[in-house]
Amino acid sequence: MKTTIYDIAKAAGVSIATVSKVINGTGRISTDTRERINEIMQELDYQPSVVASALTGKSTFTIGLLIPDLANPLYAEIARSVEDRGRELGFNLVMCSTDNNPRREGDYITFLKQKKVDGIIISTGISNEAGLKSLNLQRIPVAFVTRDIPTLEADSVRVDDFAGGYRAASHLIGLGHRHIAVVTEDMNLQASRERVRGCRFALEEAGIEGGGNTVIESVSSVEEGKRHALELLTSEHSPTAIFACNDLLAIGAVQAAKELRLTIPWDLSIVGFDNTLLAGIVDPPLTTVSQPIAQMGRQVMDLIIQEVRGQKHGKQRIVLTPELIVRQSTTFPRKV
Incomplete structure (x- = not known):
């Protein structure tokens, strides 16, 4: 039999309202209580109804991530950092590789909207302006990582x-x-x-x-x-x-x-x-x-989830400082 919110509340010794607040990331719940409820949900394999949440206008606890190519270690590391931070905050990740192809970008944006994701993180050299405008019109939060489009009103985290x-x-x-x-x-x-x-x-x-x-x-x-x-x-x-x-x-x-x-x-x-x-x-x-790949992934996930939860006002453009790592592939020139 499928585990319900009532089962979670009974096992944790709390009210249904408290469990609901933990699931939806709302209200003031102590860290101990929140952790205990999350542990019980894992033990009982509780699966919130994403479809029901979407139909009632609630969060689906899902973030979309557009990357050019998962075979590129940069984007694999970005995706891992974003996913890890999302799990810490109770969000799942839907990842799409676009190959920087405008048509695929548009198709994936449509797909993510149909999935009722709460927000979309973009790490591609996206050029599908129509797709981006549709996200703005529907007030779907958008954030960029490793990239930025200065003309678009969106959060971003990138290096200088x-x-x-x-x-x-x-x-x-x-x-x-x-x-x-x-x-x-x-x-x-x-x-x-x-x-x-x-x-x-x-x-x-x-x-x-x-x-x-x-x-x-x-x-x-x-x-x-x-x-x-x-x-x-x-x-x-x-x-x-x-x-x-x-x-x-x-x-x-x-x-x-x-x-x-x-x-x-x-x-x-x-x-x-x-x-x-x-x-x-x-x-x-x-x-x-x-x-700073791990830092960039965590920060962009924090920004988009804050917006999803209505915890921030205005957009932030974060520019981090790069560092030169000197190893064995450079030295003075032999030939002049």
């Missing part, structure tokens, strides 16, 4: 991409590099533009003429990073360093260098961006710009 690009280039310049190439994701993405802009600013500040003009746009994958790095490294004016605007592209550059029998970092220095799990286990370990 300009500062990250600037620090990556400054590190290479400080080692003596003057021929630095950049491999980046789609320049239509604000994060890509800002990372490249920060890199170019550092080069111009150092008086390096034409520095950073070799900018290659790429699909975000190891394979494409390798292909573009091979093109750069077999060109007439091959760089002494490559700044790859994410770790997947950087690892592709590592593979290209090894295929050409170049020694990293002596023949080629490589800097990535994100500091995903892969950055520390690739050979050699990757110098990279670190995003």
